Amino acid sequence: MYVDIGNVLDGTPGVSRDALERMDESVAAAHERIESGRADAEHGYAALNLPETADADEIRAAVEPFGDPEAVVTVGIGGSALGAATLTEALADESDPDAYYLDNVDPERVSALVESLSLSDTVVNVVSRSGTTAETLSNFLVVREAMDDAGVDWTDRTFVTTGREGNLRSLAEKHDLPALDVPDGVPGRFSALSTVGMAVAAIQGHDLDALLAGAADEADRLSGSLFESPAYAYGATTYALAQRGALTNAMMPYAESLEYFAEWFAQLWAESLGKDGVGQTPARALGATDQHSQLQLYRAGPRDKLVTLVRPREREDRAIPETELEGLSYLGGSSLGELLSAEFEATEASLAAAGVPNVRVEIDRVDERGLGELLYGMEAACVLYGELADVSTFTQPAVEWGKRAARGLLGGGDFEEADAVAEKTTLVVE
Incomplete structure (x- = not known):
C-alpha cells in the first residue's frame, strides 16, 4: 500500500x-x-496478528464438501458480512458462484432473494460470534424454512461461523454441520482477514494465501x-x-x-x-x-x-x-x-x-x-x-444499547433501554 x-x-x-x-x-x-497488545493477543489487538494466526487450510477444508455451488448466501450483519462482501465483490469473476449477503431484515429484500435462488444448489453461511444476533438468526430461520418447503435438506447446504459456545455452535453439533471458529479477541469489523471474511472467497476459489x-x-x-x-x-x-x-x-x-x-x-x-x-x-x-x-x-x-x-x-x-x-x-x-x-x-x-x-x-x-x-x-x-x-477502539457501547432496546421490544427480556422507545417525543406533520 x-x-x-x-x-x-x-x-x-x-x-x-x-x-x-x-x-x-x-x-x-x-x-x-x-x-x-499484539504480543499478548489482547482483545482487538489480536486482529493485527491475523496474517500469522489465520489458517487458510482450515477454511478451505471446511468449505470443500460444498464443491462448486451456483450461489453462496452469507447470513450475517455488520462485520459478519461486510468483510466477506468486500473480498468477493473486489475479486468477482464471471465463473465464480454468485455471492449474496442477507445483512438486513427488510422482508421484501429477504423474500425476493430467497425466491430467486435455486436452493438445492445454494450454500448458506450463517455468521454470528454469539449465535444470538437477532437479525442473523431471524434471516437464517426464514432461509431454512424456504429450504424445507422446497424439499432441500438444509443441513447438507449449511455451515456456520461462530464462537466456541452459543446457539449456532449447538446447532452445528446437533446436525453435524461444518463449523468455523470466529477468532478470539477479534471484533467483527476487524475480522475480514479471518474465517469470518474469507470463507466465501474460499468457496469461489480465490487465493487466501496471497490475501x-x-x-x-x-x-x-x-x-x-x-x-x-x-x-x-x-x-x-x-x-x-x-x-x-x-x-x-x-x-x-x-x-x-x-x-x-x-x-x-x-x-x-x-x-x-x-x-x-x-x-x-x-x-x-x-x-x-x-x-x-x-x-x-x-x-x-x-x-x-x-x-x-x-x-x-x-x-x-x-x-x-x-x-x-x-x-x-x-x-x-x-x-x-x-x-x-x-x-x-x-x-x-x-x-x-x-x-x-x-x-x-x-x-x-x-x-x-x-x-x-x-x-x-x-x-x-x-x-x-x-x-x-485515547478512545476505546474495540468496543461499541452505543451499538449494544440499540440491540438491548430492540430485544426488549420483541419480548426477549426486560431491558430498560426498551422503555426509552415509549418516551419518544413526537411532532407529527400530516
Whole structure:
C-alpha cells in the first residue's frame, strides 16, 4: 500500500510537516502499545496478528464438501458480512458462484432473494460470534424454512461461523454441520482477514494465501514512525486533521470493484472511533461517478472534510473507439483506464487547489495481495488513530444499547433501554 499525504500540508484545515514530525513521538509511543497488545493477543489487538494466526487450510477444508455451488448466501450483519462482501465483490469473476449477503431484515429484500435462488444448489453461511444476533438468526430461520418447503435438506447446504459456545455452535453439533471458529479477541469489523471474511472467497476459489501474504507485507511495514509506515501515515494524518476540524472523511475509491470496500471502511471508522464525543464521520463516494455530485460539496462546502482517494496502479483497460462527434475526437485512441486516471488526478488537483486536504492511497492491483495490504493497512491505521485519540477502539457501547432496546421490544427480556422507545417525543406533520 502506498500513501501520499502531500496534499494535507497546505489544506484548510491542514497539518504541516513540522506538526507531523512533532506528532511522530506520539506515534512511536502508540506503536509500542500496539505491539505490546499484539504480543499478548489482547482483545482487538489480536486482529493485527491475523496474517500469522489465520489458517487458510482450515477454511478451505471446511468449505470443500460444498464443491462448486451456483450461489453462496452469507447470513450475517455488520462485520459478519461486510468483510466477506468486500473480498468477493473486489475479486468477482464471471465463473465464480454468485455471492449474496442477507445483512438486513427488510422482508421484501429477504423474500425476493430467497425466491430467486435455486436452493438445492445454494450454500448458506450463517455468521454470528454469539449465535444470538437477532437479525442473523431471524434471516437464517426464514432461509431454512424456504429450504424445507422446497424439499432441500438444509443441513447438507449449511455451515456456520461462530464462537466456541452459543446457539449456532449447538446447532452445528446437533446436525453435524461444518463449523468455523470466529477468532478470539477479534471484533467483527476487524475480522475480514479471518474465517469470518474469507470463507466465501474460499468457496469461489480465490487465493487466501496471497490475501494473507499481502496483509503480512503491510504488517511488516509497521514501525515507530509515520514516515516509515503507510498505515501509520494514514492513521496519524487523519487523526491530526480531525483535531483541526476535518470531522468528515470521504472515502472515494476509483474502481467499482472497491465500492464495497468503502462500505467496510465506514463501519470500521465509525464504530471504532466514534466515542466520547470524538471521531471522524466516514462518507462513501465512488470515482468518477461522484465527481458529478458530491465533489461540489467537498470542494465548495464547509471546510470540515478530508477526502481519501483510492486506486489501483494497474488494471485491465479498454480502448475508446474513434468518433466523428465534434469536440470529442480527443477521446479516440485513448482508453477508459486513461480517462479514469485523468479524472482521479483532476479531482485530486481540484481539491488541492481549493485547499481541501486529500490523501492518495494506492495498491498495485485489485487482487488478493493488494486487498490484503489495503484491508490490513486501514485496520492498523484505525488502531493507531484510536491510540492517539485515547478512545476505546474495540468496543461499541452505543451499538449494544440499540440491540438491548430492540430485544426488549420483541419480548426477549426486560431491558430498560426498551422503555426509552415509549418516551419518544413526537411532532407529527400530516
